[in-house]
Amino acid sequence: MNKREDTPKDRGCLVAVIFFILGLGTLLPWNFFMTASMYFNNRLNTSEWSNGTITTRTEYYFNNWMTLLSQLPLLVFTLLNSILYQWISERMRIAGSLVVILLLFILTAALVKVPMEEDRFFSVTMATIWFINSFGAVLQGSLFGLVGLLPQRYSAIFMSGQGLAGTFAALAMIFAIASEADSESAALGYFITPCVGTFITLISYMLLPKLAFARFYLDSKSKSYELEPSIQLLPTGIPETVEGCETASDPPNVSVVNRDPNKAANCVSEEEDCKQAFVPPQPENTSTQKSSVLQVFKKIRVMAFCVTFVFTVTLSVFPAITVDVKTVYGGNWERYFIPVFCFLAFNVMDFSGRTSTLKFKWPSKESRLFPALVVSRVIFVPLLMMCNVQERHTLPVFFSNDFMFAILMLFFSGSSGYFLCLSMTYAPQLVEPKDAETAGALMTFFLALGLSLGAAFSFPLRLLI
Incomplete structure (x- = not known):
């Protein structure tokens, strides 16, 4: 994209900070529900006793259902958003989604103190997850289209904010465990945190139009400068x-x-x-009319495949399988094992992988090695399945040691964040500036497709174990 001499500067990097916060806010819902799996499982998987024996016990498979019901609406509503965005204003899609997500998080926090029968609690929780991720899909798709209008590095900053969301949620869970508070108080404090985070995200978005640098790139009238040099x-x-x-x-x-x-x-x-x-000058020579979706897809199809495959591999085992890995050590460490080695390790390395693309990008977007490396990540699926996942009935345990699991998680998550961010930042470079928003919306759809496929594969993979 050509820059004019009068292009405003991002003073104090405020626009960069805002897009980092917006990236953080888009994935807060998914990460807070995911890292709270212990709270939900403890509340759901209880047993009824009669005369000293277990009479009934319902296995809800919360992690699998949570993953599936998070990603299906993400896929459906990302597709709807890419179709309906022309008729619904950007402010309504982004600010409206944040308000609804905030209200649903407040409901989730309130339910911590409300006694409820297990089946009803499961149904209410699944409905909440569905609607939060439906509006989260609209939010994420709209923001990817928005950040696609800015210089390339802002896409990487936005993706880095998304990567930090998981770390933020994992640390909140660890602090809740370390507080030694009762389970209800710890859970209440844990779910209040994303309420505050979502509110800050909403305020940040409302401040964006007040910054000259953001207005220059986001105001459709300013985009005519692209034609001036010719x-x-x-x-x-x-x-x-x-x-x-x-x-x-x-x-x-x-x-x-x-x-x-x-x-x-x-x-x-x-x-x-x-x-x-x-x-x-003939209008067709300097036309600002956007290319069709099919034309844009043909240019970014390799990147679309890469982002789909990255998340298909990642979500097929994380968190549905990795959350069931057990430590070989007992004591107090057992409470921290999954929050530290599963969630915190994954999200720190995922964040590191995303942010490393700000410094170097390898392989290049034209290289055939790039999709080959993306496909090679499939090796992590059987390796993680052979860790100490419990309960298991079919496959043997090959890696019972805690540190072997930790090493696998570090490479698994780091490569996930790195290749995801590369795919998302390469795609807008493969099209003309006028088609960057369409490319961003398409990549968001394929990102959601990968999440949904990974969630669907997690069911048969868990049964294989």
């Missing part, structure tokens, strides 16, 4: 004036770019004939 250029070999024709007789607002030399040679003094020596 209009100001004069083709070689065509003189700026033609003998026998006064420049004063040039028709108003007619560029000297497209003069017809044949007509210019025969130009006479009559004003009408002189005007014919100039051919006005």
Whole structure:
């Protein structure tokens, strides 16, 4: 994208900070529900006793259902958002979604103190997860389209904010456990945190239009500057004036770019004939009309495949399988094992992988090695399944050691964040600036497709164990 000399500066990096917060806010719902799996499982998977024996016990498979019911609405509503965004204003889609998510988080926090029968609590929780992620899909798709209008590095900043959301949620869970408070108080404090985070995200978005740097890129009227350099250029070999024709007789607002030399040679003094020596710029040569979705997809199809495959692999085992890995050590460490080695380790390395793309990008977007490396991540699926996942009935345990699981999680999560961010930042570079928003919306759809496929695969993979 060409920059004019009068382009405003991002003073104090405020726009960068806001998009980092917006990225953080888009994934807070998913990460807080995911890291709270212990709270939900403890509340759901209880047993009824009669005469000293278990009479009934319902297995809810909360982690699998949570993953599936988080990603299905993400897929459906991302697709709807890409179709309906022209009829619903950006402010309504973004601010409205944040308000609804905030209200649903308040409901989730309130339910911590409300006694409820297990089946009803499961149904209410699943409905809450569905609606939070439905509005989260609209929010995420709209913000990806928005950040696609800014310089490339803001996409990486936005993605880094998303990567930090999981770390933020994992640390909140660890602090809740370390507080030694009763389970209800710890859960209440835990769910109040995303309420505050979502509110800050809403305020940050409302501040964005007040910054000159953001207005310059996000105001559709400013995008006309992209055509100015080509209009100001004069083709070689065509003189700026033609003998026998006064420049004063040039028709108003007619560029000297497209003069017809044949007509210019025969130009006479009559004003009408002189005007014919100039051919006005044709609209089709400087058209700002966006390409069709299919045309944009053909240009970014490799990146679309990569982002889909990255999340298919990641979500097929995380968290539905990794959350059931058990430590070989007992004591107090057992309470911290999953929050630290599963959630915190994953999100720290995922964040590191995303932010590393700000410094270097390898392989290049044209390299065939890039999709090959993305596909090679499938090796992590059987490796993590062979860790100490309990309960298991079919496959043996090959890696019972805690640290082997931790090492696998570090490479698994770091590669996930790195290749995801590369795919999302490469895609807008493969299209013209006028199609960047369409490319962003398409990549968000394929991101959601990968999440949904991964969630669906987690069911049969868990049964294989």
